[in-house]
Amino acid sequence: MIQIILIIIPVILVFIFLLLVFWLGLVLFSSFYSDFVGAPYIQNDDKVIMESLKLAKVSSKTKLIDLGSGNGKVLRMAQKYFNVKNVLGYELAPWPYLLSKFNKTKTIRKSLFDVDLSKCNVIYVYLLPKILKKLTKKLADFKKENPNAKIVSPVFEIKELKPLKVIKCYHKGFKKDVSIFLY
């Protein structure tokens, strides 16, 4: 009996160790990957998300897309607090994508540059200016084809588009007021 225990315990410890190494590898890889593609995985502040969704006036009729949806929190908040039924996130990095799947959030692992935007009426984007710039033509075309649709961008301005409204909101992480842009 003691011999069996002496064999099983190291096997379990090695298994846990390998699991931890795999998890750490996945998190680190995701972090480098997000940085590499131009938008690090940084979950936005809850209050800023709430104000962004309010600004876009999301409701049960909204078809919401989050481009670079991270762990899917924005989509879950839209469902929980604004009764939005039609939500979809696009996320490339494996770790946040897996987290959104664990949280049963409708997310597709696909580049935000390849997304078909034609079926949504609100787009939420929390991305760095560098990646926003690359996305501008796609967003401008979307607005042209869907003039009543809305794009909401917390913190970072989409320079080439003219905002309909800009509000200020305190960002806990940044410890200062940030702007939220509605297009």
Ligand SMILES: C[S@@+](CC[C@H](N)C(=O)[O-])C[C@H]1O[C@@H](n2cnc3c(N)ncnc32)[C@H](O)[C@@H]1O
């Ligand atoms: C700043 S986070 C935003 C997370 C979430 N939308 C929020 O507001 O809390 C940006 C996310 O975009 C993802 N991302 C960056 N480039 C992408 C691409 N080309 N396609 C899909 N997702 C991308 C990153 O992995 C990261 O999770």
